[in-house]
Amino acid sequence: MKYKIIISNLLISLPLSLSIMNISQAETTTVNKLLDSYKSQGVISANAKQGEILWKKKFKNTGEFSSRSCTTCHTNNLTQTGKHIKTNKTIKPMSPAVTPERLTKVKKINKWFKRNCKWTIGRECTAQEKANILSYIENKSTF
């Protein structure tokens, strides 16, 4: 008799939990791939708090826009719509919870890291910095 209860419970909870896990599969796999590559470059752990600090930090620049930060275009809130500082083009929120396609393509993430770190900080971000930022955007510390 007890077994019936256990089995019927599993029949409901297993597919439910598997499908919930599947929904977040996409961005987790992409981020995990990248984190693995950072691990091979010596990164031990990703820190979302450090990622947030870097994201909000202001950097001086001699070009147009003398003070630059990730928040310049992406705003202070990952769930908010941003705007390109020069062209006004709207930028969908960075948070995957709001914009599901965020953090799903390795190529795209690499492209924007290269461009935007160079424009904001003046150099490419280190593997540790990238790990921290990804962790912050994903809203958790991943390993």
Place this chain on the structure above:
Amino acid sequence: MKGTLAISSIVFTIGILTLPTVWGDNDFKWSEIENYRIKSSDVAAVTDPVYKEECGSCHMAYPPGFLPARSWSLVMSGLEDHFGDNAELDTETVQVINQYLLSNSADKSDYRRSKKFNRSIKSGNTPIRISEVHYFKHKHDEIPQRMVSGNPQVKSFSQCNACHKKAEQGDFNEHNVNIPGFGQWDD
């Protein structure tokens, strides 16, 4: 009476006999008339999906028919400092985009506006700003600053689609111009 009838029927017969030749004339196509109408009025719309995606991620993907090939080459070789922004791309993507731009540039296009753009650029010049091309300036010289640079919804002449509502279809006809905050452009 009979004579008239005979003559007219011969004329008609000859006329009908020549019909297949005229009808079956492969040189005549309605689509060519439509093509001629389009080419004689504007610029080719952006079609390449890679170009549209990559070069339309911060601003409207500009029609390649607005600048000559040498200008596009110059832009594509300086993506690290693209008008103050970093627009770097991987080698493969650069090649694909170059291919598209260089084969559809203003000096290769037979679209009317492309030809006008091209003709207004001296052969020794290589402009990289579409808005600095003489033909462009001439077409926009009556628009007051308050409607563009002084207008927060437009900001700059580089935001074509802010006012040209059909820009993404390659239609820059002034009848489809609506300036945000000011309305339809009345020339």
